[in-house]
Amino acid sequence: MTTATLDNRNARTAFFAFLGAAAMLGMGYAAVPLYNLFCQVTGFGGTTQRASESDAALAAKMAQSAGGRTMSIRFDGNTATDVPWTFRPEQSTDTVQIGQRDLAFYTARNDSDVPITGTATFNVEPEQTGRYFNKIQCFCFTEQVLQPGEEIRMPVLYYVDPAILTDENAKDVEQITLSYTFHRAKDRPESGGE
Incomplete structure (x- = not known):
């Protein structure tokens, strides 16, 4: 060679x-x-779906085939250790008709003496229901800035897709938990962070 x-x-x-x-x-x-x-x-890992108004209208039509079945929704609110807020759902559970839109509210109050910018992450349990839990409008898609002592009310417009009733792994679920955790937004001077 x-x-x-x-x-x-x-x-x-x-x-x-x-x-x-x-x-x-x-x-x-x-x-x-x-x-x-x-x-x-x-919907893997409890990731919810983001739906449009037209998706919700289609699901409402499909809800007729759900035969009036209902689902219990449990709401959970948490904050990271570096977010001095009081954050909670206005009601801990609600029973909704599958396929019908429903509205839930969370409240957040900044308990510190500085403005805080927070971003919410979310999860749905059990995991196999994440693909059927559709949020039309949610505060988790934007940063929330709270001034010292300020309290706000935040809506979540959602529905449970009737297709859940045909999924062998999810059709017998009786309660879905929607959980949010607020984290401090990084690299924001008004967030009072380092």
Whole structure:
């Protein structure tokens, strides 16, 4: 084997090694957005679905086939340790007709002496019901800024998709828990953070 042939093979091997490393790096950066997309599409991990008004209207029509079945919804509110807020649902449970829109309210009060900007994360349990719990309007899609002592009321407009009744893993569920946790928004001067 000549030196030129050996150099060619080494260059080709180095090129493919670099290409493989670049592909792995790219997949590392893409993993989180792809996982989030997977969770949103499938409801995996209790991720709820975000619905439009037209989706809700279609579900309401489908609700007629649900035969008036109802579902108990439990509401839960939490804050991270660095968020000095009182945050809670106005009612702890509600019974809703499957496929019909319903409205729930949470209240949040800033108990500190500085403005705090918070962002809510959410989860639905049991996990297999996440794909059927659809939020039309929710405070979790925007940052909330509360001045010292300020209290606000925040709505959640939602419905349970009648398709839950045909899912072997979810059709016998009697209660769904919608849980929110407020976290301090990062890199915001008005949030009173470091």
